[in-house]
Amino acid sequence: MAIIDFFLTQDVRFPTSKQLDGSDAMNPDPDYSAAYVSFGVTGGESGHSSVFTIGRGNDVQVAALESLKPYVMDRDLDELLSDMGSLYKELTGDSQLRWLGPEKGVMHMAIGAVVNALWDIKAKREGKPVWELLADMSPEEMTGLIDFRYLEGVLTPAQALELFEAAVPHREARKAALRAEGYPAYTTSPGWLGYSDEKLERLAREAIADGFGRIKLKVGADKADDIRRLGVARRVCGDGFPIAVDANQRWGVAEAIDWITALAPFEPDWVEEPTSPDDILGHAEIARAVAPIRVSTGEHMASRVIARQLLESNAVGLLQIDSARVAGVNENVAILAMAAVKGVRVFPHAGGVGLCEAVQHLAFFDYVSITGLKEDRAIEYVDHLHEHFVDPVTVHSGRYWSTDVPGTSQEMKPESRDYFEFPHGQEWRS
Amino acid sequence: MAIIDFFLTQDVRFPTSKQLDGSDAMNPDPDYSAAYVSFGVTGGESGHSSVFTIGRGNDVQVAALESLKPYVMDRDLDELLSDMGSLYKELTGDSQLRWLGPEKGVMHMAIGAVVNALWDIKAKREGKPVWELLADMSPEEMTGLIDFRYLEGVLTPAQALELFEAAVPHREARKAALRAEGYPAYTTSPGWLGYSDEKLERLAREAIADGFGRIKLKVGADKADDIRRLGVARRVCGDGFPIAVDANQRWGVAEAIDWITALAPFEPDWVEEPTSPDDILGHAEIARAVAPIRVSTGEHMASRVIARQLLESNAVGLLQIDSARVAGVNENVAILAMAAVKGVRVFPHAGGVGLCEAVQHLAFFDYVSITGLKEDRAIEYVDHLHEHFVDPVTVHSGRYWSTDVPGTSQEMKPESRDYFEFPHGQEWRS
Numbered sequence: 061m062a063i064i065d066f067f068l069t070q071d072v073r074f075p076t077s078k079q080l081d082g083s084d085a086m087n088p089d090p091d092y093s094a095a096y097v098s099f100g101v102t103g104g105e106s107g108h109s110s111v112f113t114i115g116r117g118n119d120v121q122v123a124a125l126e127s128l129k130p131y132v133m134d135r136d137l138d139e140l141l142s143d144m145g146s147l148y149k150e151l152t153g154d155s156q157l158r159w160l161g162p163e164k165g166v167m168h169m170a171i172g173a174v175v176n177a178l179w180d181i182k183a184k185r186e187g188k189p190v191w192e193l194l195a196d197m198s199p200e201e202m203t204g205l206i207d208f209r210y211l212e213g214v215l216t217p218a219q220a221l222e223l224f225e226a227a228v229p230h231r232e233a234r235k236a237a238l239r240a241e242g243y244p245a246y247t248t249s250p251g252w253l254g255y256s257d258e259k260l261e262r263l264a265r266e267a268i269a270d271g272f273g274r275i276k277l278k279v280g281a282d283k284a285d286d287i288r289r290l291g292v293a294r295r296v297c298g299d300g301f302p303i304a305v306d307a308n309q310r311w312g313v314a315e316a317i318d319w320i321t322a323l324a325p326f327e328p329d330w331v332e333e334p335t336s337p338d339d340i341l342g343h344a345e346i347a348r349a350v351a352p353i354r355v356s357t358g359e360h361m362a363s364r365v366i367a368r369q370l371l372e373s374n375a376v377g378l379l380q381i382d383s384a385r386v387a388g389v390n391e392n393v394a395i396l397a398m399a400a401v402k403g404v405r406v407f408p409h410a411g412g413v414g415l416c417e418a419v420q421h422l423a424f425f426d427y428v429s430i431t432g433l434k435e436d437r438a439i440e441y442v443d444h445l446h447e448h449f450v451d452p453v454t455v456h457s458g459r460y461w462s463t464d465v466p467g468t469s470q471e472m473k474p475e476s477r478d479y480f481e482f483p484h485g486q487e488w489r490s
Numbered sequence: 491m492a493i494i495d496f497f498l499t500q501d502v503r504f505p506t507s508k509q510l511d512g513s514d515a516m517n518p519d520p521d522y523s524a525a526y527v528s529f530g531v532t533g534g535e536s537g538h539s540s541v542f543t544i545g546r547g548n549d550v551q552v553a554a555l556e557s558l559k560p561y562v563m564d565r566d567l568d569e570l571l572s573d574m575g576s577l578y579k580e581l582t583g584d585s586q587l588r589w590l591g592p593e594k595g596v597m598h599m600a601i602g603a604v605v606n607a608l609w610d611i612k613a614k615r616e617g618k619p620v621w622e623l624l625a626d627m628s629p630e631e632m633t634g635l636i637d638f639r640y641l642e643g644v645l646t647p648a649q650a651l652e653l654f655e656a657a658v659p660h661r662e663a664r665k666a667a668l669r670a671e672g673y674p675a676y677t678t679s680p681g682w683l684g685y686s687d688e689k690l691e692r693l694a695r696e697a698i699a700d701g702f703g704r705i706k707l708k709v710g711a712d713k714a715d716d717i718r719r720l721g722v723a724r725r726v727c728g729d730g731f732p733i734a735v736d737a738n739q740r741w742g743v744a745e746a747i748d749w750i751t752a753l754a755p756f757e758p759d760w761v762e763e764p765t766s767p768d769d770i771l772g773h774a775e776i777a778r779a780v781a782p783i784r785v786s787t788g789e790h791m792a793s794r795v796i797a798r799q800l801l802e803s804n805a806v807g808l809l810q811i812d813s814a815r816v817a818g819v820n821e822n823v824a825i826l827a828m829a830a831v832k833g834v835r836v837f838p839h840a841g842g843v844g845l846c847e848a849v850q851h852l853a854f855f856d857y858v859s860i861t862g863l864k865e866d867r868a869i870e871y872v873d874h875l876h877e878h879f880v881d882p883v884t885v886h887s888g889r890y891w892s893t894d895v896p897g898t899s900q901e902m903k904p905e906s907r908d909y910f911e912f913p914h915g916q917e918w919r920s
Contacts, residue, residue, distance in 0.1 A: 087586075087588075114589045115589075116587055120596065123549065123554075124547075127550045155544070159517070159520075163768070164595045166597055167596055210765060210766045312640055313642060335640060336592075338793065339799065342640070342643075360592060366768055369768075369771045373771060
C-alpha cells in the first residue's frame with residue numbers, strides 16, 4: 061500500500077511584465093505565475109501540476125490548493141489510481157467546496173491541478189506520457205472519466221463510448237503518425253500589443269521561417285492600430301496565410317461586430333474571445349453576424365457546462381481548451397468529446413507558463429483516440445519559460461513533437477521554483 | 491483627509507451541520523460560515539461585510555479577501571466615497587485578478603464583500619441605512635454605479651437613467667409606505683430535506699400562523715419523497731397558497747422537466763435552481779417545457795453577464811439576487827435594473843448567515859427607486875443566526891420591516907466572531 065504522505069504548494073512568479081511579453085488588450089502587464097502543487101509518497105512516487113495565473117492573486121490560488129490537502133493526504137494511492145474518475149468527481153462534487161463556484165474560478169482551477177498531479181503519478185507509474193496513457197485506455201475507462209451531469213443534449217455516456225470505440229482500430233497507426241509527423245503549432249509570439257510594428261514584422265518573418273503555418277495577433281485596444289498591425293502582418297505573411305486575431309474579451313457584442321467587420325478585409329482566420337467568456341448568447345450573435353469569419357473562445361471557459369452551451373448554440377467555429385482552467389484532464393476529456401460530437405475543431409490555448417507542456421498531451425490524445433484529425437488543427441505556442449521544466453515541449457519546424465517521457469510534463473525544475481518563489485525567492489528579493 | 495489604516499479578516503463558522511438546518515439535495519451538511527472583512531480608520535469610521543460560504547473553503551475565501559488588502563490600505567477614504575462606482579470598477583477590472591475569474595467565484599465574491607464594506611462606511615457617514623442611501627441618490631449617481639460592459643441588449647446607460655428618473659417623483663411616498671407596511675417575506679424554514687414530515691407539517695403551520703404568505707420546500711433528492719412532502723405541505727397550506735420548490739441544481743434538463751411534471755399537480759409557485767446555474771440554455775428549455783410553472787435561479791448566479799442572458803432568453807420567470815455572490819451592491823443594482831427593464835420580478839435569496847440582513851436593503855431600494863412594486867414580491871427568510879448581528883433583521887407578521895440604523899446591517903458582533911472563529915474560537919476548540 062502506498063499512502064500519500066506529502067502535499068506541497070509553492071507561489072512561483074516570473075517577472076514577465078518587465079518585457080511586455082504577454083501584453084494584450086485586457087492584460088497590460090502580466091507576471092506569468094504558477095500556483096504549484098506536488099504530492100506523493102516520500103522517497104517514492106510524486107505528481108506535479110500547477111494553475112497558471114498572471115500575477116496578483118497567485119497566493120489565493122495557492123490557498124485554494126492548500127485547502128485540498130486534507131482530501132489527498134493519507135489517502136491510499138493505489139485506490140485513487142485505480143479509478144481516475146473518482147478523485148475528480150469527489151472534489152467537484154464536494155458540497156461545501158461547490159458553494160465557492162460551483163465549478164468555476166479559483167476553487168475549480170485548484171481541483172484541476174490536484175487532479176492533474178494525480179494523472180502525473182499515474183502516467184509515471186505506467187511509464188507513459190499522459191497522452192499515451194489516455195490514448196491506450198479502454199473506451200469504458202475513458203467514459204468513466206467524465207462527469208456527464210449537465211451535458212445531455214450534446215453528450216451522453218453512450219455517445220462518448222461510441223466515439224471512443226470508433227477510434228480503437230486506428231490508435232496504433234495514429235500514434236506512429238504522431239511520432240513521425242508531429243502536430244501543427246501556431247505562434248502568438250509576433251502579435252503582443254506591447255510590440256512595435258518593426259518587432260511584429262521581424263517576428264512574423266521569423267515565425268514563417270521557423271515553419272509555423274499560422275500566427276495570431278492581439279487586438280482590441282485601438283481599432284486604427286489593429287488595422288495597421290493586421291495590415292503589416294498580412295503583407296509579411298501573404299494572402300491566404302492564416303492569421304488569427306485575439307481580443308481578450310475586450311468588446312461588447314455590437315462593438316465586436318463593428319470591429320471585426322473593420323478587420324474583415326484582412327481575412328482573419330478566427331476572432332478569439334471577442335467578448336465575455338460567459339456570454340453564450342453574445343458569442344452566438346457575433347458568430348452569426350461575422351460569418352464566415354470564425355469566432356472562438358476557451359482559455360477562460362469556466363467549465364464543461366459553458367463549453368456544452370457554446371457548442372450546442374453554434375456560438376463558436378472552433379474551441380480553445382485550456383489545461384489549467386477547468387477541473388483537469390477529466391473535464392477536458394469531456395470537452396474534447398463534445399467538440400468531436402459537434403464537429404467543432406479544437407485549437408488548444410497555450411503560452412503562459414507550463415500551458416504548452418500540459419495541453420499538448422490533450423491534443424495528442426484527441427488525435428489518437430477521438431478525432432484522428434491533426435492537420436487542420438494547431439496548438440498555440442509561445443516561446444518562453446520552457447527552460448524551467450523538466451520535460452519542456454519540443455517545437456520545431458512549426459510543429460509540436462510528442463514526448464515519450466512518462467508523466468504530464470508539468471514538473472518544474474526545483475531550482476526554478478525556488479529562484480522565482482514569491483516573495484522570498486532570489487528573483488523577488490532583489 | 492481620512493486614510494484607511496486597518497483591514498482585518500476573520501474565518502467565522504457556525505456548526506449548523508449538527509442540526510441539519512440548511513440541508514438540501516446538494517448540500518447535506520453545511521456549516522454556515524462567513525469570510526468576514528472590516529476596514530477603516532483606527533478610532534474612526536469602519537465598514538463591515540462578509541462572504542457567505544457553507545464551511546470548507548471559507549479559509550480560501552478569507553485568503554481572497556486578504557489579497558485585496560493592498561488595494562484598500564492607505565487609500566483616501568473621502569476619495570473612495572466620492573464615487574461609489576470607482577473601487578468596484580477598479581477591482582473587477584484589475585487585469586491580474588481578472589484572470590482568476592473573470593467575474594466569478596472566490597475572487598469575485600471577495601471583491602463584492604470589500605465593495606459592500608465601503609458601502610457600509612458610506613451609509614454610516616451619511617447616517618442612513620444603505621437602502622435609503624441608495625434610494626436617495628440622483629439617477630446619474632445610480633447609473634454611475636453600474637459597469638455596463640457586456641450588458642447591451644438588455645441595459646444601456648440611457649435605459650438605466652430613464653428607469654431611475656421615472657421613480658424620482660414617487661420615492662418619498664414609497665419610503666413612507668415601506669416603513670408603514672413592511673415588505674413581504676417568505677420562509678424556507680419548514681422545508682429542509684433533513685426534516686421529518688411531522689416537523690415539516692408543524693413548521694408549515696407555524697409559518698402560516700406567523701403570517702408568511704409563501705413557503706418553500708427543498709426537493710431533488712428522491713422523487714417519491716418530494717411528492718409526499720409537497721402533498722403534506724399542500725394539505726397543510728391549502729389550495730392556492732404559494733409553495734415554491736428548490737432543487738439546488740440537482741437535475742439535468744430532461745430530469746428536471748420530468749421531475750417538475752411529477753410535482754405539477756401540487757402547483758408549485760416556482761421551481762428554483764432546477765439545473766446548473768451556468769446553464770442558460772438549459773433553464774430556457776426547462777422554462778418552455780414546464781410553463782406555466784415558473785423557473786428561477788440566482789443564488790449561484792455568478793455575475794450580471796449570466797443574469798443578462800437569463801433575462802434576455804426568457805429562461806427565468808423570476809430572479810433571485812444574492813447579496814454575497816456578485817461584486818456587491820453595484821453589480822446587484824445592475825441586475826435589479828435589468829430585471830426591471832425585462833419586467834421580471836425579483837425574489838431575493840437569503841438565509842445562510844447575514845444574507846437576510848444584507849439583501850433586504852437591495853429589495854427596499856428596488857421598491858423605492860426602481861420598480862415601486864413589493865406586494866407581489868418577497869424576500870426569503872430563515873430564522874437562524876440573526877442574533878449574531880449588531881442590527882439584525884426585523885421580521886414579523888410575515889414581513890420584513892425596514893431598518894433605520896445607518897449602514898448595511900452586515901456587522902457581526904465581535905463576541906460572536908471571536909467565539910465562532912475557525913479553528914481557534916471557543917466553539918471549535920471544544
